[in-house]
Amino acid sequence: MKSLRGVGPVQSVLWAIALVVLIVLPFTSAPFRVEQYITWMTIAVAAGGLNLLTGYNGQISVGHGALYGTGAYTVAILVTDAEWPLLPTVIAAAVVCFMVGVIIGLPALRIKGLYLALVTLAVATLFPLVIEQFSDLTGGSGGLTLTSEQLYRGSIRDRRVKWESPIDGLASDQWKYFIFLGISIVCFVVIAAIVKSRVGRSLVAIRDNETAAEVSGINVSRTKIITFGVSAGIAGIGGAMFALNKGQVNPTSFTLTLSIYLLVAVVLGGASTVIGPAIGAVIYGVFIDVIAPELPETLESATPLILGTLLVAQMLMAPSGIVGWFHDLTEKVSRRRQGGGKQDKNVDVTVTTHEVVAETDLETDPGGFHP
Amino acid sequence: MPILEVDDIGVRFGGVRALDGLSFDVDKGQICALIGPNGAGKTTLFNVVSRLYKPTTGTVVFDGTDLLSVPADQIADLGIARTFQNLALVQGLSVLDNVKVGSHARSHGGFWSCALYFPQRAEEKRITAEAMEMLERIGLADLADHPCSALPFGTLKRIELARALASEPRLLMLDEPASGLTHQEVDELGDLIRTTTADLGITVLLVEHHMAMVMSLSEKVVVMDLGSKIAEGTPAEVRDDPMVISAYLGAPA
Numbered sequence A: 001m002k003s004l005r006g007v008g009p010v011q012s013v014l015w016a017i018a019l020v021v022l023i024v025l026p027f028t029s030a031p032f033r034v035e036q037y038i039t040w041m042t043i044a045v046a047a048g049g050l051n052l053l054t055g056y057n058g059q060i061s062v063g064h065g066a067l068y069g070t071g072a073y074t075v076a077i078l079v080t081d082a083e084w085p086l087l088p089t090v091i092a093a094a095v096v097c098f099m100v101g102v103i104i105g106l107p108a109l110r111i112k113g114l115y116l117a118l119v120t121l122a123v124a125t126l127f128p129l130v131i132e133q134f135s136d137l138t139g140g141s142g143g144l145t146l147t148s149e150q151l152y153r154g155s156i157r158d159r160r161v162k163w164e165s166p167i168d169g170l171a172s173d174q175w176k177y178f179i180f181l182g183i184s185i186v187c188f189v190v191i192a193a194i195v196k197s198r199v200g201r202s203l204v205a206i207r208d209n210e211t212a213a214e215v216s217g218i219n220v221s222r223t224k225i226i227t228f229g230v231s232a233g234i235a236g237i238g239g240a241m242f243a244l245n246k247g248q249v250n251p252t253s254f255t256l257t258l259s260i261y262l263l264v265a266v267v268l269g270g271a272s273t274v275i276g277p278a279i280g281a282v283i284y285g286v287f288i289d290v291i292a293p294e295l296p297e298t299l300e301s302a303t304p305l306i307l308g309t310l311l312v313a314q315m316l317m318a319p320s321g322i323v324g325w326f327h328d329l330t331e332k333v334s335r336r337r338q339g340g341g342k343q344d345k346n347v348d349v350t351v352t353t354h355e356v357v358a359e360t361d362l363e364t365d366p367g368g369f370h371p
Numbered sequence B: 001m002p003i004l005e006v007d008d009i010g011v012r013f014g015g016v017r018a019l020d021g022l023s024f025d026v027d028k029g030q031i032c033a034l035i036g037p038n039g040a041g042k043t044t045l046f047n048v049v050s051r052l053y054k055p056t057t058g059t060v061v062f063d064g065t066d067l068l069s070v071p072a073d074q075i076a077d078l079g080i081a082r083t084f085q086n087l088a089l090v091q092g093l094s095v096l097d098n099v100k101v102g103s104h105a106r107s108h109g110g111f112w113s114c115a116l117y118f119p120q121r122a123e124e125k126r127i128t129a130e131a132m133e134m135l136e137r138i139g140l141a142d143l144a145d146h147p148c149s150a151l152p153f154g155t156l157k158r159i160e161l162a163r164a165l166a167s168e169p170r171l172l173m174l175d176e177p178a179s180g181l182t183h184q185e186v187d188e189l190g191d192l193i194r195t196t197t198a199d200l201g202i203t204v205l206l207v208e209h210h211m212a213m214v215m216s217l218s219e220k221v222v223v224m225d226l227g228s229k230i231a232e233g234t235p236a237e238v239r240d241d242p243m244v245i246s247a248y249l250g251a252p253a
């Protein structure tokens, strides 16, 4: 049983492989690919933040694209208008999005499920319109290009921001790749720390049984609101990375499609698993950026359809996402391998009780209330 | 000295008077049973003390604090824990994590502290060790990493008991802890409740239909019917009370 809690040998090997691949990748790929990898990272981070809210806390948001966009615009405005250095703007974006998230989260105290999805859907739909409305600040439909004062041919001019590599032999796209990889890893480490902590347990408790959470001393409303804020803040970091990577922002980058993309990444990779959203984001990215352009032209317009079909197939075959499916698989294998001796007792318990327990006992009437 | 004072509590659901002027006291360190036929209002009283239901009349005082002025999520901070008749477990967490949820009220650290991991490390370690100890006491250590679903009802009830104990309560409210258990398990559970609560000086309010358990465990029995108290006393006194007999048999004795 111990191996279930820690990291098993299979997992360690996979982590090591992933690390090697992540380090080697920018050296073996064309610069335009490296830019795409960075875009996937920004999506992974934002999906990781969304997962805290939707996966762990059970609050569905179809509006995280707007928060990602808010983070991107925060960075663009601070760099271009306020002349901030690049990296501190990422923190500013997180703070701004935290506050916006708390405000969007306020209605979530009264509404849940489908209704919350609809409210956040409205936020996602309105976001590009709001951006165009405040064109003085945001550049309207033309967007903003991130510029800073740079020395150019002997004079200081406003020029598009660049990522100059300070290390010999490392191209600027590779340098940028590693900076963004670092930010992404920090985000996921933070998410993992939250999830495995007492706060993480309270998120799941609120999702699965509010009564249980409340009588255990968890402040349900406060936790829900702060979760909304933290989730939004992390999505904002994703958006900030996007703006710094592309060097420009435009309202068409932050439409409803983006919000749905984020949700798909969470569900595909595995909601309420730490690394699932990252895997979902990469798979989605590979599909959109690598596979879809290779398809014959007649099929290319059908990519949303193909993606939708794949998603339905995944929901049917691996409803807990790729990571969830993998967990189930390794657990099954390790149980089978342990078979015999002491462990048998546990296995028996789980197998026989499947029939004994009426699952409805757990689901209906959780608080011991009468309807 | 009473630690819990229930005075003139009334709860209505539409036309139904679930509780109607219910009053009783529980002394510190006592095991007090609350019994009565189905629908008498026992669970409703638990829900009032947990602040899940708002009474229309009366007061509840716990160790000098007016409970009705305390929000539900601060009841655990005061040292009141409970189990549920129909279970309230967190299905998405392992058995161990469910028990650890019980220690929420006596642990610290919000999002920021948890996000940084290190400020929480020592406390997390301690809580894990204590939760494991609790599972061992209750005989479920083997299931620590098992998901908290697809287990027998009686096992789930014991996990809830472990969770309640993990909060180190001063008052423990148990709503039918013996349901779903075999005869032998009921005896074991009775011993467990007696020794654990005596060790830790916990006051117990016990709702149970299993009369042998009630009679052997409790120092005081409060009998309810139709939302009111109809008798109160030692197990022996209550057993022979004609009112009680008639309430249970449904006709005048």
Ligand SMILES: Nc1ncnc2c1ncn2[C@@H]1O[C@H](COP(=O)(O)OP(=O)(O)OP(=O)(O)O)[C@@H](O)[C@H]1O
Pocket: A369, A370, A371, B013, B016, B017, B018, B036, B037, B038, B039, B040, B041, B042, B043, B044, B045, B085
């Ligand atoms: N949330 C509710 N809404 C409406 N009626 C309720 C609610 N909760 C309890 N009641 C009613 O209040 C009365 C008392 O119920 P309660 O659950 O407290 O009884 P009990 O003594 O716990 O019974 P049992 O031994 O069956 O658990 C019953 O008539 C019940 O139908």
Ligand SMILES: [Mg+2]
Pocket: B042, B043, B044, B085, B175
């Ligand atoms: Mg009841």
